[in-house]
Amino acid sequence: MSLPDDTETETEIQTNADIETRADIVLCPDGPMLVRGQAVIEDADGTQHATTRPVSAVCRCGRTSRAPWCDGTHKLIADGARSST
Template sequence: MSARPSEEHADIVLCPDGPMLLRGAAVVQDEDGVRHRTTRPVTAVCRCGHSAIKPWCDGTHKLLRD
Protein backbone atom coordinates (compact mmCIF):
# COMPACT_ATOMS: atom_id res chain seq x y z
CA MET A 1 0.00 0.00 0.00
CA SER A 2 1.60 3.27 -1.02
CA ALA A 3 1.11 6.48 0.90
CA ARG A 4 0.57 9.91 -0.56
CA PRO A 5 3.01 12.58 0.66
CA SER A 6 0.18 14.63 2.14
CA GLU A 7 -1.22 11.77 4.27
CA GLU A 8 -0.53 11.57 8.01
CA HIS A 9 1.43 8.51 9.15
CA ALA A 10 1.35 6.64 12.42
CA ASP A 11 4.44 6.53 14.62
CA ILE A 12 5.56 2.95 15.25
CA VAL A 13 7.25 1.68 18.41
CA LEU A 14 8.38 -1.95 18.74
CA CYS A 15 8.19 -3.03 22.38
CA PRO A 16 10.85 -5.59 23.39
CA ASP A 17 9.13 -8.99 23.75
CA GLY A 18 5.78 -7.25 23.25
CA PRO A 19 3.46 -5.63 20.76
CA MET A 20 3.98 -3.01 18.10
CA LEU A 21 2.47 0.28 19.24
CA LEU A 22 0.89 2.53 16.62
CA ARG A 23 0.40 6.18 17.56
CA GLY A 24 -1.96 7.98 15.21
CA ALA A 25 -4.35 6.86 12.49
CA ALA A 26 -3.37 3.65 10.71
CA VAL A 27 -4.76 0.71 8.79
CA VAL A 28 -3.47 -2.78 9.66
CA GLN A 29 -3.90 -5.61 7.18
CA ASP A 30 -4.20 -9.03 8.86
CA GLU A 31 -2.95 -12.40 7.57
CA ASP A 32 -6.24 -12.93 5.68
CA GLY A 33 -5.96 -9.59 3.90
CA VAL A 34 -8.69 -7.94 5.99
CA ARG A 35 -7.97 -4.28 6.68
CA HIS A 36 -8.56 -2.92 10.20
CA ARG A 37 -8.54 0.81 10.96
CA THR A 38 -7.19 1.93 14.33
CA THR A 39 -9.72 3.65 16.59
CA ARG A 40 -7.56 4.71 19.55
CA PRO A 41 -4.78 7.28 19.97
CA VAL A 42 -2.35 4.39 20.72
CA THR A 43 -3.07 0.87 19.43
CA ALA A 44 -1.14 -2.32 20.30
CA VAL A 45 -0.69 -4.79 17.43
CA CYS A 46 0.14 -8.43 18.22
CA ARG A 47 3.62 -9.61 17.24
CA CYS A 48 3.68 -12.97 19.07
CA GLY A 49 0.88 -14.47 16.97
CA HIS A 50 -1.06 -15.82 19.96
CA SER A 51 -3.57 -13.04 20.66
CA ALA A 52 -7.24 -14.03 20.70
CA ILE A 53 -8.17 -10.66 19.18
CA LYS A 54 -5.67 -10.47 16.28
CA PRO A 55 -4.44 -8.26 14.84
CA TRP A 56 -4.67 -6.46 18.20
CA CYS A 57 -2.61 -7.42 21.25
CA ASP A 58 -4.44 -8.94 24.23
CA GLY A 59 -1.35 -9.37 26.44
CA THR A 60 -0.91 -13.09 25.77
CA HIS A 61 2.80 -12.51 25.07
CA LYS A 62 3.27 -11.98 28.83
CA LEU A 63 2.17 -15.57 29.48
CA LEU A 64 4.65 -16.93 26.91
CA ARG A 65 7.77 -15.57 28.60
CA ASP A 66 10.25 -17.92 30.28
Template sequence: MSSVSNPGCEDRDVTITVCPDGPLLVRGPATLIDADGNAINRERATVALCRCGGTAIPPFCDGTHKKRKSRRS
Protein backbone atom coordinates in the same frame (compact mmCIF):
# COMPACT_ATOMS: atom_id res chain seq x y z
CA MET B 1 -11.01 0.61 -0.05
CA SER B 2 -13.44 2.37 2.27
CA SER B 3 -12.53 5.18 4.63
CA VAL B 4 -11.84 4.00 8.17
CA SER B 5 -12.01 6.16 11.26
CA ASN B 6 -8.77 6.55 13.18
CA PRO B 7 -9.72 8.46 16.35
CA GLY B 8 -7.37 11.20 17.41
CA CYS B 9 -5.34 10.80 14.23
CA GLU B 10 -5.28 14.09 12.39
CA ASP B 11 -2.40 15.20 10.17
CA ARG B 12 0.41 13.79 12.32
CA ASP B 13 3.35 11.56 11.73
CA VAL B 14 2.95 7.83 12.21
CA THR B 15 5.27 6.25 14.74
CA ILE B 16 5.72 2.55 15.44
CA THR B 17 7.39 1.61 18.69
CA VAL B 18 8.78 -1.90 19.10
CA CYS B 19 8.21 -3.02 22.70
CA PRO B 20 10.84 -5.53 23.88
CA ASP B 21 9.17 -8.96 24.02
CA GLY B 22 5.84 -7.24 23.37
CA PRO B 23 3.64 -5.63 20.74
CA LEU B 24 4.18 -2.96 18.13
CA LEU B 25 2.60 0.31 19.29
CA VAL B 26 1.21 2.24 16.32
CA ARG B 27 0.53 5.95 16.90
CA GLY B 28 -0.78 8.35 14.29
CA PRO B 29 -2.97 8.20 11.20
CA ALA B 30 -1.94 4.75 9.96
CA THR B 31 -4.55 2.68 8.15
CA LEU B 32 -4.43 -1.02 9.05
CA ILE B 33 -5.18 -3.43 6.19
CA ASP B 34 -5.95 -7.16 6.61
CA ALA B 35 -4.63 -9.96 4.37
CA ASP B 36 -7.64 -9.58 2.05
CA GLY B 37 -7.04 -5.85 1.54
CA ASN B 38 -9.86 -4.71 3.82
CA ALA B 39 -9.35 -1.79 6.18
CA ILE B 40 -9.44 -2.68 9.89
CA ASN B 41 -11.33 -0.22 12.07
CA ARG B 42 -9.29 1.40 14.82
CA GLU B 43 -11.16 2.49 17.92
CA ARG B 44 -8.14 4.18 19.52
CA ALA B 45 -5.50 6.68 18.45
CA THR B 46 -2.78 4.25 19.62
CA VAL B 47 -3.10 0.53 18.97
CA ALA B 48 -0.92 -2.40 20.03
CA LEU B 49 -0.35 -5.00 17.31
CA CYS B 50 0.47 -8.55 18.37
CA ARG B 51 3.88 -9.97 17.42
CA CYS B 52 3.69 -13.32 19.28
CA GLY B 53 0.73 -14.71 17.32
CA GLY B 54 -1.10 -15.88 20.44
CA THR B 55 -3.66 -13.11 20.77
CA ALA B 56 -7.38 -13.88 20.85
CA ILE B 57 -8.16 -10.53 19.15
CA PRO B 58 -5.88 -10.41 16.09
CA PRO B 59 -4.23 -8.26 14.92
CA PHE B 60 -4.38 -6.50 18.29
CA CYS B 61 -2.36 -7.47 21.37
CA ASP B 62 -4.23 -8.92 24.36
CA GLY B 63 -1.20 -9.48 26.60
CA THR B 64 -0.77 -13.17 25.75
CA HIS B 65 2.98 -12.63 25.22
CA LYS B 66 3.35 -12.08 28.98
CA LYS B 67 1.91 -15.54 29.69
CA ARG B 68 4.08 -17.16 27.01
CA LYS B 69 7.22 -15.51 28.38
CA SER B 70 6.57 -16.79 31.90
CA ARG B 71 6.19 -20.35 30.54
CA ARG B 72 9.62 -20.15 28.88
CA SER B 73 11.38 -19.05 32.06
Protein backbone atom coordinates in the same frame (compact mmCIF):
# COMPACT_ATOMS: atom_id res chain seq x y z
CA MET C 1 22.37 -6.21 26.17
CA SER C 2 22.74 -3.13 24.03
CA LEU C 3 23.88 -3.06 20.44
CA PRO C 4 26.72 -0.75 19.45
CA ASP C 5 25.61 2.57 18.04
CA ASP C 6 25.11 2.31 14.33
CA THR C 7 26.26 5.79 13.43
CA GLU C 8 26.42 4.78 9.78
CA THR C 9 22.64 4.59 9.54
CA GLU C 10 21.73 7.84 7.90
CA THR C 11 18.07 7.90 8.97
CA GLU C 12 18.72 7.27 12.63
CA ILE C 13 17.34 9.97 14.88
CA GLN C 14 19.24 10.58 18.07
CA THR C 15 17.00 10.46 21.10
CA ASN C 16 17.91 11.29 24.63
CA ALA C 17 16.38 12.93 27.65
CA ASP C 18 17.20 16.41 26.36
CA ILE C 19 15.63 15.93 22.96
CA GLU C 20 12.41 14.13 23.77
CA THR C 21 10.88 12.85 20.57
CA ARG C 22 8.25 10.23 19.95
CA ALA C 23 8.02 7.54 17.37
CA ASP C 24 4.84 6.72 15.44
CA ILE C 25 5.69 3.03 15.29
CA VAL C 26 7.38 1.44 18.32
CA LEU C 27 8.54 -2.17 18.56
CA CYS C 28 8.28 -3.05 22.26
CA PRO C 29 10.87 -5.57 23.49
CA ASP C 30 9.08 -8.95 23.90
CA GLY C 31 5.83 -7.11 23.28
CA PRO C 32 3.55 -5.65 20.64
CA MET C 33 4.11 -3.01 17.99
CA LEU C 34 2.66 0.34 19.02
CA VAL C 35 1.04 2.40 16.27
CA ARG C 36 0.24 6.05 16.95
CA GLY C 37 -2.61 7.82 15.23
CA GLN C 38 -5.01 6.64 12.57
CA ALA C 39 -3.84 3.66 10.58
CA VAL C 40 -5.32 0.69 8.77
CA ILE C 41 -3.69 -2.67 9.53
CA GLU C 42 -4.08 -5.41 6.94
CA ASP C 43 -3.78 -8.87 8.43
CA ALA C 44 -2.43 -12.03 6.78
CA ASP C 45 -5.88 -12.83 5.36
CA GLY C 46 -6.07 -9.43 3.69
CA THR C 47 -8.71 -8.15 6.12
CA GLN C 48 -8.27 -4.51 7.01
CA HIS C 49 -8.63 -3.20 10.57
CA ALA C 50 -8.74 0.53 11.33
CA THR C 51 -7.24 1.80 14.59
CA THR C 52 -9.72 3.43 16.97
CA ARG C 53 -7.39 4.64 19.74
CA PRO C 54 -4.79 7.38 20.08
CA VAL C 55 -2.26 4.52 20.29
CA SER C 56 -2.90 0.91 19.29
CA ALA C 57 -0.90 -2.24 20.00
CA VAL C 58 -0.52 -4.75 17.18
CA CYS C 59 0.23 -8.35 18.17
CA ARG C 60 3.70 -9.61 17.28
CA CYS C 61 3.67 -12.97 19.07
CA GLY C 62 0.86 -14.43 16.95
CA ARG C 63 -1.02 -15.78 19.99
CA THR C 64 -3.55 -13.02 20.55
CA SER C 65 -7.23 -13.86 20.72
CA ARG C 66 -8.09 -10.43 19.29
CA ALA C 67 -6.00 -10.26 16.12
CA PRO C 68 -4.55 -8.04 14.91
CA TRP C 69 -4.52 -6.32 18.31
CA CYS C 70 -2.38 -7.30 21.30
CA ASP C 71 -4.28 -8.84 24.22
CA GLY C 72 -1.32 -9.30 26.55
CA THR C 73 -0.98 -13.04 25.85
CA HIS C 74 2.74 -12.64 25.04
CA LYS C 75 3.34 -12.23 28.75
CA LEU C 76 1.84 -15.64 29.51
CA ILE C 77 4.09 -17.19 26.86
CA ALA C 78 7.11 -15.46 28.32
CA ASP C 79 6.15 -16.67 31.80
CA GLY C 80 5.78 -20.24 30.54
CA ALA C 81 9.11 -20.07 28.75
CA ARG C 82 10.78 -18.75 31.87
CA SER C 83 9.36 -21.37 34.18
CA SER C 84 10.21 -24.23 31.80
CA THR C 85 13.87 -23.34 31.60
